[in-house]
Amino acid sequence: MTIELPPRDGDGYLKDMDAWSPEVARAMAEADQFELTGEKWAQILKAREYYDEHSVVPPIRKFSKYLGADQKEMFKLWLTGPMKPITKYGGLPKPTGCV
Secondary structure: OOOOOOOOOOOEEOOOHHOOOHHHHHHHHHHHHOOOOOOHHHOOOOHHHHHHOOOOOOHHHHHHHHHHOOOHHHHHHHHHOOHHHHHHHOOOOOOOOOO
C-alpha cells in the first residue's frame, strides 16, 4: 500500500503538522531513502511526547537528558544532528539553532 505524502517544504518538513501519522512518517522516510530503526522510532515518539507536554522542540542537550540517552550515541545513531531528522519524521517544527 502506497501512501500519498502530504505537502512538505523545501527541507522535507510537513507544511501541516496535523497531517502527521506514523504511516506518513514511514512513507516520508522511505521517500527520502532513510531507515527508521526501532531505536530511532522510539526517539521520534518521545520527541512528540515532549512537544505535546512543552509546546516546543527541545535542544539536543535537553532532549538527550529527557531520554536519559548519551548525546554522543544519539549522534552516532542518526549520523547527523539528531534533532533535524527526529523532528522532520516526527511531524514537528524545525528545531532552532541546528537547521
